[in-house]
Structures are given as C-alpha cells and as structure tokens.
Amino acid sequence: MTDKIRVLIVDDLPETRENVRKLLQFEADVEVIAQAGSGEQAVELAIEHNPDIILMDINMPGLDGITASQAIVQNVPTAQIIIMSVQSEADYLRRSMLAGARDFLMKPFSGDELISAIRRVYQMRPAHVPATPAARGRGAQATAIVEKGQVQQGRIISVYSPKGGSGCTTIAVNLAVALAEEGMNTILVDGSLQFGDVAVMLNIRPSTTIVDLMDRMEDLEQDLVSSVTVSHRSGLHVLMAPPRPEMADLVTEANVKRLLEHLREHYDFVIIDTSSSLNDVALAMLDMSDRIFLVTQQSLPALKNASRFFDLAETLDYSRDKVLLLVNRSSERLGISVKDIASTLKRPVIATLPIDDEAVNRAIDEGKPLITGRHRRRPISTALYNLAEVTMTLFDQEGSAVGGAASAPGVPFWKRLLGRSPEAAG
Numbered sequence: 001m002t003d004k005i006r007v008l009i010v011d012d013l014p015e016t017r018e019n020v021r022k023l024l025q026f027e028a029d030v031e032v033i034a035q036a037g038s039g040e041q042a043v044e045l046a047i048e049h050n051p052d053i054i055l056m057d058i059n060m061p062g063l064d065g066i067t068a069s070q071a072i073v074q075n076v077p078t079a080q081i082i083i084m085s086v087q088s089e090a091d092y093l094r095r096s097m098l099a100g101a102r103d104f105l106m107k108p109f110s111g112d113e114l115i116s117a118i119r120r121v122y123q124m125r126p127a128h129v130p131a132t133p134a135a136r137g138r139g140a141q142a143t144a145i146v147e148k149g150q151v152q153q154g155r156i157i158s159v160y161s162p163k164g165g166s167g168c169t170t171i172a173v174n175l176a177v178a179l180a181e182e183g184m185n186t187i188l189v190d191g192s193l194q195f196g197d198v199a200v201m202l203n204i205r206p207s208t209t210i211v212d213l214m215d216r217m218e219d220l221e222q223d224l225v226s227s228v229t230v231s232h233r234s235g236l237h238v239l240m241a242p243p244r245p246e247m248a249d250l251v252t253e254a255n256v257k258r259l260l261e262h263l264r265e266h267y268d269f270v271i272i273d274t275s276s277s278l279n280d281v282a283l284a285m286l287d288m289s290d291r292i293f294l295v296t297q298q299s300l301p302a303l304k305n306a307s308r309f310f311d312l313a314e315t316l317d318y319s320r321d322k323v324l325l326l327v328n329r330s331s332e333r334l335g336i337s338v339k340d341i342a343s344t345l346k347r348p349v350i351a352t353l354p355i356d357d358e359a360v361n362r363a364i365d366e367g368k369p370l371i372t373g374r375h376r377r378r379p380i381s382t383a384l385y386n387l388a389e390v391t392m393t394l395f396d397q398e399g400s401a402v403g404g405a406a407s408a409p410g411v412p413f414w415k416r417l418l419g420r421s422p423e424a425a426g
Contacts, residue, residue: 004031005122008051010042010068011084012060020055020084023111030118039063046072051079053118055105058085058096066099073100080121084109093350097393104348154264155395158191158272158286161295162305167328168295170360170370171353171384172273173201177369178388180236184268187229187237189260191285192275193248196241203367204230206240210259211247217255222266234372237267253280260288269391287316291394292323296341298334306345326387329355351387356380 007030011017017035024030033049036042040063046054054072058065069081082103083096096104102121105113159172169192176188189210190196199206208228216224229237242248263270272285286292292313296306306325313323325345327338330352342349359375366373371381 006052008054010036011057039068046076069099154267155290156270158289160274164276174384176271177234180234186269189239189272190241191272194245209240253284256284298336327352353383
C-alpha cells in the first residue's frame with residue numbers, strides 16, 4: 001500500500017481548518033494528522049509529528065505563518081510548507097519564499113487546487129535535506145549539490161513581453177548582473193536576434209556573436225562558447241545577438257535548443273532577453289526556459305496582451321508555475337493598480353519595478369546597469385536586486401541551481417504558487 005501524504009493544517013479559524021479537512025477527507029492518499037490554531041502550536045506539532053505537508057495560514061495572532069514557517073524549516077526540514085492567504089501582493093510571496101514555502105494558495109481555493117498543490121509539492125520534495133537559505137547565505141549556492149553522482153542543472157529564465165518597449169532588456173541585463181554579483185555563474189543571452197540592445201546597455205562592442213556558434217554545434221564545447229562570449233566586469237558572461245538583422249536567419253530552432261541545453265550544463269543561470277515577436281526560434285527559447293518572466297504594465301493594452309500570452313501558454317502546455325508575472329514602471333498614480341492586475345489575471349505579481357524613466361534612460365545612455373552605476377541606490381535598483389534575490393530563492397527551494405551539470409530540473413514550487421504571475425521593470 002502506498003504511504004499516505006501526512007498533512008498538518010494550520011489556521012487560527014476553526015471553521016477554516018474544518019473546511020480544509022473536509023476537502024481532504026475523501027482523498028485516499030492524504031491523511032490529516034493534526035491541526036493547529038496558532039503559529040506556536042504549529043511549530044510544536046510539526047516537531048512532534050514530522051508531517052509531509054503543512055498547510056500554513058499567514059495572518060495569525062502571535063507567531064504569524066511566515067515566522068512559524070521559518071522555525072519549522074530549521075527544526076523539521078523534511079516538512080514541505082504550502083502557504084494559504086487572501087493576500088497576493090508581491091511582498092507576501094517574497095517573504096513566503098524566503099521563509100521556505102514551497103507553494104502559495106490564494107484563498108478561497110477549490111478542492112482540486114488544494115489537492116493538486118499537495119500532491120505536486122509532495123512529489124517534488126528533495127531526496128536530500130537541503131540547508132536552509134539562511135544557513136547557506138547569499139551567494140553560497142555556488143557550491144554544487146552532488147547526489148548519486150549527479151549535479152543540479154542550471155536554470156534558464158526568459159524575460160518576455162508581448163509588446164516591445166516594456167523594459168525586458170533593462171530587466172534582463174540588471175537581473176543577470178545582480179546574479180553574477182551574488183556569486184552565481186551567469187550568462188546573459190541576447191535573444192532579440194534582429195535588433196538586440198544588450199551590447200548597448202552594457203557598453204560592449206562585440207567581435208563575436210551567437211552566429212559564430214551556429215556552424216559548430218555538432219562539436220560544441222565550453223572552450224568554444226567561452227571564446228565567443230564577452231565578459232562583463234561584474235563577472236557576467238554575455239552572448240551577443242548577430243551584428244546585422246538579416247543574420248538572425250542563421251540561428252535555427254534546433255541549434256538554439258542544443259545551445260541552451262549546453263549552457264544549462266555550464267552555468268547556474270541562463271538569462272535570455274527575448275524578442276516580443278514569436279517565431280520558431282523565440283518559441284524554442286521559451287520552451288527551453290524553466291521560467292518565463294512575463295513583463296506587463298498598468299494599462300489595459302498591456303493587461304490584454306498578458307492575458308493572451310497566458311492563454312497561449314496553456315495551449316503550449318506550459319505549467320502554471322512556468323510563467324511568472326512582473327509589473328514594470330509601477331506607480332500608485334496609475335488607474336489600474338497592481339492588485340487589480342493580480343485579480344484580473346488571477347495570478348500573483350511576484351515583483352514590481354517602480355517607474356523611474358530618468359534613471360533608466362540615463363543608465364542606457366551611459367551603458368551602465370542601473371544596479372552598478374550612480375543610480376544603484378534608487379528604488380528601482382533596489383527592486384531589481386530584490387528580483388535577483390527572489391530568483392535565487394525560488395530555485396533554491398527546489399535544490400541549488402548551481403554548478404551546472406546534468407540532472408533534469410525539478411518541478412518548481414511556483415507551479416502552484418503562481419497559478420499565473422506578474423512582474424515589472426523599468
């Protein structure tokens with residue numbers, strides 16, 4: 001007989017605990033072993049019963065769900081935590097991730113959503129007990145986790161928007177630089193093959209580009225890749241777009257997939273600045289990505305385009321956690337709030353980047369990333385650093401994305417957490 005998934009329910013409202021229990025009572029593979037009405041009691045019961053899954057409410061008197069989660073991660077690292085909350089703001093998501101949550105359910109949720117989240121988180125639980133993010137410290141993920149002769153692969157993230165001019169390149173460049181500065185072995189790929197701007201934003205004049213790899217894919221080696229990439233002073237490696245628009249046709253779908261698979265094996269993070277146009281090559285980049293950071297803004301056209309892309313993602317059978325939403329050029333003065341965006345798209349916004357056209361434009365003109373130049377103390381730079389921290393923590397929950405090697409990436413906890421997600425950058 002298959003072992004049952006042992007669940008601890010934590011919520012300060014008895015009726016909520018009972019409703020969740022009822023949703024689970026007819027599932028043959030799930031057993032509710034205990035219920036807690038406070039964070040303090042949750043920690044005690046977790047230590048006593050060692051549950052597989054903990055359904056944790058955030059807002060509770062006394063020890064709140066996030067603080068309780070941090071204590072449980074330290075004392076019962078095998079327990080997998082799913083946060084339950086009516087709050088969908090980016091700060092709650094970020095704090096939940098940093099506390100060690102594997103998933104995030106927005107109340108009210110259906111029985112199917114609850115069961116799916118429990119089973120998915122249970123299936124993706126690590127075979128080993130990872131050190132907590134706090135124990136590892138920032139940048140310490142650069143030590144590969146080797147288990148049974150295998151090392152976790154690096155992660156591929158595409159920064160994408162259906163509409164040009166949404167700030168994807170700014171986000172991709174600063175995210176990649178921030179990851180590199182945090183000790184992550186990172187490569188930035190200019191996937192806007194016809195009119196890429198990465199070289200301009202980093203003030204680089206490349207003599208080699210992605211095209212130089214296309215006729216040598218059969219014997220692709222890291223020495224060859226290193227000879228084609230450009231090193232930025234931050235430690236970031238950069239693979240540039242072709243020098244002329246017509247040369248983009250030399251980059252094929254099959255070669256892009258082969259190249260990205262190679263890069264995944266040699267880098268902790270592969271960040272792709274994508275084109276808004278969706279051709280076979282662009283779709284290959286999205287297909288190969290572990291996450292797609294979908295950039296939107298606070299306007300009806302942007303919202304409509306984001307909704308269409310989510311529909312496309314479903315058609316392409318992308319998991320719900322694969323596409324994460326960012327809101328760029330965010331401002332409280334705009335008519336459509338970030339909360340409205342999350343509610344309309346039914347996806348939490350995992351990051352917002354405040355509007356700061358002056359700093360962004362100057363950084364572009366100077367060829368310096370926002371986070372390293374004279375604007376590094378501006379709120380937008382802080383938001384970009386936070387995005388890098390969220391990115392590291394996101395994958396860290398699944399197992400360190402470091403040392404690049406050969407092991408299929410695990411199913412991300414954002415799969416449930418994000419249902420659909422919004423993010424932003426300037």
